[in-house]
Structures are given as C-alpha cells and as structure tokens.
Amino acid sequence: MKAVTWQGPRKVSVETVPDPTIQQPNDAIIEITSTAICGSDLHLYEVMGPFMTPGDIVGHESMGQVVEAGPQTHLSQGDRVVVPFQIACGDCFFCHQGLQTQCETTQVTDQGSGAALFGYSTLYGAVPGGQAEYLRVPHADYGPITVADELPDHRYLFLSDVLPTAWQAVAYTNRSPGDSVAVLGLGPIGQFSARIAKHLGMTVYAIDPVPERRAMAARHGVLVFDHGDDSVAAIKDATQGRGPDAVIDAVGMEAHGDNQSALARFAQRSVQLLPDKLGQPVMDKLGMDRLAALYTGIDLVRRGGTLSLSGVYGGQASPLPMLTLFDKQIQVTMGQANVKRWVEDILPLVEDASDPLGVDDFVTHRLPLDEAPGAYEMFQKKEDGCIKVVLDPAGVKA
Ligand SMILES: NC(=O)c1ccc[n+]([C@@H]2O[C@H](COP(=O)([O-])OP(=O)(O)OC[C@H]3O[C@@H](n4cnc5c(N)ncnc54)[C@H](O)[C@@H]3O)[C@@H](O)[C@H]2O)c1
Ligand SMILES: [Zn+2]
Ligand SMILES: [Zn+2]
DSSP, rough: OOOEEETTTEEEEEEEEOOOOSSTOOOOEEEEEEOOOOHHHHHHHHGGGGOOOOOOOOOOOEEEEEEETTSSOOOOOOOOEOOOOOOOOOSSSSHHOOOOOTTTTTTTTGGGSSSSSBBBBBTOBBOSSSSSSSSEEEETTOOEEEESSOOOHHGGGGGGGGHHHHHHHTTTTTTTTOOEEEEEEEEEEHHHHHHHHHHOOEEEEESSSSHHHHHHHTTTTTTEESSSHHHHHHHHTTTTOOOOOOEEEETTOOOOOOOTHHHHHHHHHHHHSOHHHHHHHHHHTTTOOOOOOHHHHHHHHTTOOOOEEEEEEOOOOOOHHHHHHHHTTTTEOOOOOOHHHHHHHHHHHHHHHOOOOOOOOOOOOOEGGHHHHHHHHHHHHTTOOOEEEEEEEEOOOO
C-alpha cells in the first residue's frame, strides 16, 4: 500500500510499504477514505525528530471502512468508522474515568508516556499511522466510532481529534454561558474551540497573525484580533480591564513570537543537528518550547481565571512565571484530548442538518495522498489559505 512516511526534519514522502495485517483478535483493518494533517504532525515534522525513525508512517486523524475485523471486535466488514487518535482499552482505571489518553493498558511505560497514539513517534509507542491506504487499529473492540452512511466524510472525520480536542479545551475552562473566553491561535483546534465556546453561549475573542484564519473565525461570530501587544490590550479593554474569564491556548510549541523564542529556536535547531542519541536527551532536559502563546495567556487571563492548554508542549525545563501564576491565582488545565469522553456530546452536532459548529466551513484542501509532501509544506507555511488539509488515499482531487 501507499503511506506517508517521515524521512527527516521537514521531510515526508509517500512510499510503498507492506499492507497491515491483523495481529491480535481485537484488531481491525480499515481502508482509509479520508485522513487529515494536524498541527501535531508539524511537531513531528520539526521538533520531535529525535523520536522518529525514517520510514515511520504518520497520521492520526483517519476514517474509512472496515475491511477485516478480528473476532473480539464488534465490527463487521463494510462498517464506516472514525478512528480516535489515541489507542485505549476502554476497560481500565483511567478509561473508566474518561481519561482515555492515560489508558493503563496502552501506556508507553518504557518512555514514561500516556496512551499509545497513532503515528506519533517512539514516545507514543511507534504505532504506524493513518495517512495511508490501510490502517491496523489495535483495541478495535473499543476505539472506532461507527457512523452512518449518509453524510460526507468531512462531517465525521474531525471526531478523530480536532472536535474532541476543541471540546475538551472549552470544557476544561470550567466556564458557563455568558462568560468570556479568548482563544490564542486559529488553526484547526482554535477554530473549533472558538466555535464551541460560542455555541455554548460564551463571548469569544481570538488572536491569530494569519488574516484568512481570522476571517474564517469571524464568519462564525468570533471577535478576532491580529497577534501583538495591541490585541491583548484590546481584549482587556473589552473585558472591563480585567481580562477574559478563560484563555484557551491553541498554539502550542510552534508559536510565533518574541518571548524566549530566540533561545528556544536556538535549542531546537541545535537538536536537529545532533545525532539522534544525543538529540533525545537535549529535547527531554533542556526543553525547546516556544512559549510566546503561553506567556500571552498568563498575561491576558483575568485574576482567578482559567488557562486551558490544548496546544502541545514538550521539554522539561520550560521557564514559567510562577510568581505571576500564583499571584493571579490562575487555574491551569491541559492534556491530550480524551476522544471517546466527548463523542456523545459532539456527534449530534455534526449530524445536525443546520451544522451548528460549521463543519462544512473548515476543510480548505482535499488532495490525493501522493500530494502529502507539498501539503505538509503548504500547511506549515500557511500558504494558499491553507487551514485544514484532508488527504484522500483513493486519490480523487476535489
Ligand atoms: N491536546 C490535544 O489533544 C491536541 C490535539 C490536536 C492538536 N493539538 C495541538 O494544538 C495546537 C494547534 O493545532 P492546530 O492543528 O490548530 O495547528 P496550527 O499550527 O495550524 O495552529 C496554530 C495557530 O497558532 C497561530 N499562532 C502562532 N503563534 C501565535 C501566537 N503567538 N499568538 C496567537 N496565535 C499564534 C498560527 O498562526 C496558527 O494559526 C498544536 O500544538 C497541536 O499539537 C493538541
Ligand atoms: Zn491531530
Ligand atoms: Zn484503558
């Protein structure tokens, strides 16, 4: 089959690799009909290089049709399913609490990581990902979300990651209708965090440097601002000078900005130049986060407010302004999204004919799988109005 593989920093290629096969009685094999590129894939593309091996199949936002189901699954050939980005058992201490990203059955204990993830480096189990013609789904007795046949893929596909991540980001702000929320970053995660907060009755402000991303959010009732000091002042002005009740950081460690970034960029470049064995500890111990968005969030949120981090941060030596966090009494929440925890809340909304979350206004590019290398570059550089790319292994260009 054809699959998108990691080959080195900023280099992916489409290669022919062996088809996956059933290895456990609770595995299923899915023929992929749609698979998206995520902001998290850009971390693999750039900073997570030391944890990748050339040839690794990437991708964790996939859906398709079951072609083979192990005897311990409840799936049948032809079922249409969405595959959550994390692999969870559904029946352990953490899964029972709705903390599927901490699943005790699939935790990658030798790396000290939480649940295994599709296509996401040795840190998360080195599981082959879904940007491919076929995907082996472990724990398919629990993970796959079976959906109906009528609606197009793009209505369901984002149940794999973007929608539950955005939903959790909003839920973790612990806010109510009428409260104010500022979303930092209007990539895919920020777009839906903003729309979900709006849908739940909050006043939503958002900051992003990219004009077409602001324009998309504005179409959905979000009050948008360019990135820079003025935007923070403007949002504070609009919230009685206090700052919003909550801030959602939907940027993560690929942030553009000034704070710390010279140092972080230096560390990041140096790690890429080191041999893998040396690079891993540098990434682990020094940390290479670019913390610009996080610092903005700490500054912007009102005293006693919530800072909900959905952007991914790595590294263990990120300097944090503890005095400010403590003095402002900021509640910080974070983590990978627990996909199945939120599916029941979201599914009726994506199936609603009136499309309350505006899922029809989201995908900017649908491209054949072969075009993945150019698509990664376009998404990273935010060229051609690119906000979300869906790859189509059947190769039909929209
Ligand atoms: N928690 C989870 O489970 C989970 C799941 C998926 C993605 N993520 C993470 O969410 C983050 C966003 O993902 P995405 O797919 O939306 O990616 P993206 O890279 O497209 O979005 C990031 C956006 O932030 C903007 N930005 C950069 N610096 C900024 C700054 N200083 N202030 C304001 N905006 C700034 C960029 O212009 C861009 O639009 C990534 O870190 C990704 O890894 C987390
Ligand atoms: Zn993703
Ligand atoms: Zn579990």
